Amino acid sequence: xxxxxxxxxxxxxxxARSFLLRVSVFMAPVALLFLIGEMLLWxxxxxxxxxxxxxxxxxxxxxxxxxxxxxxxxxxxxxxxGIQLRSPEILVVGSSRVMQFRDFMFxxxxxxxxxxxxxxxxxxxxxxxxxxxxxxxxxxxxxxxIGIDPWWLRSDDSQQAAGIFDxxxxxxxxxxxxxxxxxxxxxxxxxxxxxxxxxxxxxxGDNKLGLAAIHSDSGFRNDGSRQYAREIVASFAEIEFIDxxxxxxxxxxxxxxxxxxxxxxxxxARVSILLxxxxxxxxxxxxxxxxxxxxxEESLAAIRGDAELDQFWNDYETLFPMxxxxxxxxxxxxxxxxxxxxxxxxxxxxxxxEVYCAHFVLAMIxxxxxxxxxxxxxxxxxxxxxxxxxxPLAFGAVTD
Amino acid sequence: MLFNSFAFAIFLPIVFLCYWQLQCRSLRGQNLLxxxxxxxxxxxxxxxxLGLIVVSSAVDYLVGVGLGATxxxxxxxxxxxxxxxxxxxxxxxxxxxGFFIDSFAQLLESVGVGANLPTLRIILPVGISFYTFQSxxxxxxxxxxxLQPTRDVLAFFAYVSFFPQLVAGPIERxxxxxxxxxxxxHFDSELAKDGLRQILWGLVKKIVIADNLAGMVESxxxxxxxxxxxxxxxxxxxxxIQIYCDFSGYSDIAIGTARLFGFxxxxxxxxxxxxxxxxxxxxxxxxxxxxxxxxxxxIPLGGSRGVSRGRHFAVLLITFTISGFWHxxxxxxxxWGLLNGLFxxxxxxxxxxxxxxxxxxxxKWLPNLRxxxxxxxxxxxxxxxxxFFRADSLSHAIGYLTHMATTSWTxxxxxxxxxxxxxxxxxxxxxxxxxxxxxxxxxxxxxxxAVYYSVVAILFFYGNTGHVSxxxxxx
Numbered sequence: 001x002x003x004x005x006x007x008x009x010x011x012x013x014x015x016a017r018s019f020l021l022r023v024s025v026f027m028a029p030v031a032l033l034f035l036i037g038e039m040l041l042w043x044x045x046x047x048x049x050x051x052x053x054x055x056x057x058x059x060x061x062x063x064x065x066x067x068x069x070x071x072x073x074x075x076x077x078x079x080x081x082g083i084q085l086r087s088p089e090i091l092v093v094g095s096s097r098v099m100q101f102r103d104f105m106f107x108x109x110x111x112x113x114x115x116x117x118x119x120x121x122x123x124x125x126x127x128x129x130x131x132x133x134x135x136x137x138x139x140x141x142x143x144x145x146i147g148i149d150p151w152w153l154r155s156d157d158s159q160q161a162a163g164i165f166d167x168x169x170x171x172x173x174x175x176x177x178x179x180x181x182x183x184x185x186x187x188x189x190x191x192x193x194x195x196x197x198x199x200x201x202x203x204x205g206d207n208k209l210g211l212a213a214i215h216s217d218s219g220f221r222n223d224g225s226r227q228y229a230r231e232i233v234a235s236f237a238e239i240e241f242i243d244x245x246x247x248x249x250x251x252x253x254x255x256x257x258x259x260x261x262x263x264x265x266x267x268x269a270r271v272s273i274l275l276x277x278x279x280x281x282x283x284x285x286x287x288x289x290x291x292x293x294x295x296x297e298e299s300l301a302a303i304r305g306d307a308e309l310d311q312f313w314n315d316y317e318t319l320f321p322m323x324x325x326x327x328x329x330x331x332x333x334x335x336x337x338x339x340x341x342x343x344x345x346x347x348x349x350x351x352x353x354e355v356y357c358a359h360f361v362l363a364m365i366x367x368x369x370x371x372x373x374x375x376x377x378x379x380x381x382x383x384x385x386x387x388x389x390x391x392p393l394a395f396g397a398v399t400d
Numbered sequence: 401m402l403f404n405s406f407a408f409a410i411f412l413p414i415v416f417l418c419y420w421q422l423q424c425r426s427l428r429g430q431n432l433l434x435x436x437x438x439x440x441x442x443x444x445x446x447x448x449x450l451g452l453i454v455v456s457s458a459v460d461y462l463v464g465v466g467l468g469a470t471x472x473x474x475x476x477x478x479x480x481x482x483x484x485x486x487x488x489x490x491x492x493x494x495x496x497x498g499f500f501i502d503s504f505a506q507l508l509e510s511v512g513v514g515a516n517l518p519t520l521r522i523i524l525p526v527g528i529s530f531y532t533f534q535s536x537x538x539x540x541x542x543x544x545x546x547l548q549p550t551r552d553v554l555a556f557f558a559y560v561s562f563f564p565q566l567v568a569g570p571i572e573r574x575x576x577x578x579x580x581x582x583x584x585x586h587f588d589s590e591l592a593k594d595g596l597r598q599i600l601w602g603l604v605k606k607i608v609i610a611d612n613l614a615g616m617v618e619s620x621x622x623x624x625x626x627x628x629x630x631x632x633x634x635x636x637x638x639x640x641i642q643i644y645c646d647f648s649g650y651s652d653i654a655i656g657t658a659r660l661f662g663f664x665x666x667x668x669x670x671x672x673x674x675x676x677x678x679x680x681x682x683x684x685x686x687x688x689x690x691x692x693x694x695x696x697x698x699i700p701l702g703g704s705r706g707v708s709r710g711r712h713f714a715v716l717l718i719t720f721t722i723s724g725f726w727h728x729x730x731x732x733x734x735x736w737g738l739l740n741g742l743f744x745x746x747x748x749x750x751x752x753x754x755x756x757x758x759x760x761x762x763x764k765w766l767p768n769l770r771x772x773x774x775x776x777x778x779x780x781x782x783x784x785x786x787x788f789f790r791a792d793s794l795s796h797a798i799g800y801l802t803h804m805a806t807t808s809w810t811x812x813x814x815x816x817x818x819x820x821x822x823x824x825x826x827x828x829x830x831x832x833x834x835x836x837x838x839x840x841x842x843x844x845x846x847x848x849x850a851v852y853y854s855v856v857a858i859l860f861f862y863g864n865t866g867h868v869s870x871x872x873x874x875x
Contacts (some may be wrong), residue, residue, distance in 0.1 A: 010424060015587045
């Protein structure tokens with residue numbers, strides 16, 4: 001009797017194992033396709049963790065361009081990883097509107113520079129960053145340039161955050177599934193084959209990570225600044241201002257959408273948060289420069305032509321004296337004076353190009369106190385560089 | 401741990417392999433493994449609330465032992481009440497404390513008495529409504545002498561916390577599930593294969609249909625004032641399908657998973673949207689809960705036998721209302737339950753509530769006109785009730801229904817959800833005589849594998865990767 005039961009049990013174990021084997025055989029092709037896809041994604045630099053990419057960019061002596069497209073971009077955690085790995089003395093933070101500040105503008109301190117543009121998408125991100133610095137979780141920079149966008153101060157609860165505390169999609173199964181799904185679709189459209197061909201031919205070679213970087217030569221350089229290749233190449237043909245944002249900034253203003261959506265009223269609570277965060281940074285011994293990134297003339301005129309937006313803009317400008325009271329150095333478009341640039345120096349309605357940003361740096365140097373780190377920057381060299389710029393939008397060739 | 405997570409995809413084969421490896425060793429070893437796996441499964445969400453499952457299990461185990469040791473009626477009753485008070489007490493505190501305090505405060509305010517009553521921010525432990533009911537069914541059955549009390553503490557604890565159905569049912573009866581922990585389980589390849597098929601179909605319903613409709617439903621219900629009648633109608637249809645796919649998808653995965661371990665769980669859904677009246681709908685929707693309320697609330701309150709018609713109707717409405725309240729601490733659920741009771745009542749009055757037991761249009765391709773109208777009317781009634789179920793408040797529900805009835809029916813922008821609804825109804829209609837829609841065990845191997853790979857491809861390409869939680873986790 002016992003033997004019969006034991007036999008039955010043994011048969012159960014054998015049947016269960018055989019069942020699992022059959023399921024494994026069924027799943028093998030699926031797993032294989034998954035693996036091939038993952039290898040392709042790795043080769044393209046799409047599923048590499050952002051911290052890994054940031055480390056690679058830090059260690060690489062060659063220019064390395066990074067911009068993933070199949071997985072979500074996650075600027076916040078990528079830039080935070082860059083800051084943590086480098087502990088830069090000169091740090092630029094803000095939205096995409098400050099991404100054109102580059103290391104060579106700060107010669108001879110270029111190796112101490114990092115552009116974390118994109119790490120801040122709203123007022124709460126500034127608060128988080130100030131807390132991280134004050135608590136010593138990231139090393140305090142000596143000089144912090146912070147671009148403040150007016151819409152961060154709108155009382156709008158739907159504002160996005162940069163997600164600096166998010167987990168990397170590269171560690172998330174759903175992130176991989178989404179990336180693989182896009183990969184299959186791009187393969188079917190021939191885009192993948194084109195990307196792989198471009199990767200082989202590119203001057204960046206293996207140092208291009210992410211499909212956007214491979215495909216359009218656009219992405220983040222080693223110093224965190226962003227190369228807008230498509231826009232720069234387009235401006236070679238004819239040097240003129242084109243609002244390349246989609247939808248154009250002028251339409252956003254007129255249609256009161258996106259950053260200019262109603263309500264466009266300054267929220268006092270957000271102003272208080274900003275002032276407290278800046279005060280906290282100054283108290284941590286950081287030389288803070290609060291800057292107002294520029295708008296194209298036509299965008300500014302449209303803002304000024306709308307009564308509510310005009311009032312909003314006036315209120316936004318009153319913020320800067322308050323920031324000064326908190327101990328921050330401030331610089332706005334009006335203060336730029338002779339440096340105010342023509343619109344062809346703008347990538348679109350509200351993104352200044354590299355040369356524009358270089359003028360910002362010059363203005364800061366001129367305005368800086370004698371003991372400021374900015375006074376160590378070679379302004380003469382920067383002026384020479386500005387004068388020899390190939391284009392209003394960029395200092396040199398796309399892969400410079 | 402969610403069924404639709406990567407963690408579960410790793411967890412399940414490991415537990416499966418270890419479980420059948422233990423087959424040659426001991427039954428207790430297998431039960432111990434299931435208990436450990438179940439506790440790990442639950443702890444993945446929040447280990448601190450594991451204590452509640454342990455308390456509920458321990459109390460009901462001891463009450464069972466006590467009931468077995470005494471025939472003294474007063475003592476037996478006291479023991480039963482201990483079990484009821486502990487289980488309902490846990491449920492009441494975690495689920496209904498805030499609701500009662502808020503409702504009481506509103507009542508006082510309405511009579512002009514402002515009161516600062518204590519409020520606590522209580523987290524609702526996942527699955528609490530399910531495992532407390534399951535555990536309670538044991539003590540009630542033992543009290544009624546319909547079940548022998550067990551002294552096997554391991555089997556009992558494993559029964560209460562059995563991970564496939566721990567957090568969202570089916571709410572198993574002790575008389576059905578507990579004995580399965582006492583005897584040797586044999587691996588049945590056919591059962592396991594069908595279990596996997598049911599898991600696959602459950603995943604499609606959850607990840608592809610329910611989760612993709614969830615965003616649309618959320619947008620339509622949250623901004624209902626901005627939409628016309630046709631969009632609001634579509635919104636509630638989407639919700640009806642979403643909640644069905646979400647919940648029955650969970651049940652399918654639970655039943656399929658249990659089968660991999662040699663357990664049979666009760667069927668929880670039987671194509672409810674093809675019902676010809678509300679009576680049939682309730683025999684096909686959340687069957688384990690409906691029968692629980694029938695056996696442990698409706699019949700003890702008097703049921704239909706030997707009582708006046710008035711009392712019978714009152715008991716019926718009370719049962720439906722309580723079952724609504726079981727779903728959540730909000731008046732919307734109470735009204736949802738009451739509405740279903742009111743829809744059911746005319747059938748009882750005319751003694752037509754048990755007319756349909758077989759599947760509609762059995763053996764035919766299509767229903768006849770009468771059946772089609774019956775199905776449509778029944779579905780429409782459930783839709784009215786679903787508005788209350790989904791709404792945040794009674795005013796939200798009434799506003800939604802009013803807006804739907806009074807605004808123009810223009811073409812809607814939410815048409816992208818329609819293919820999910822049509823595909824589901826079509827597949828389920830074709831398969832309505834089978835236990836689940838992917839029951840294709842009798843088809844040729846090539847067809848089966850082609851279907852499996854197609855389903856995997858559908859999951860891959862159309863699955864929502866947002867890891868949307870199961871709706872019934874909050875109940």
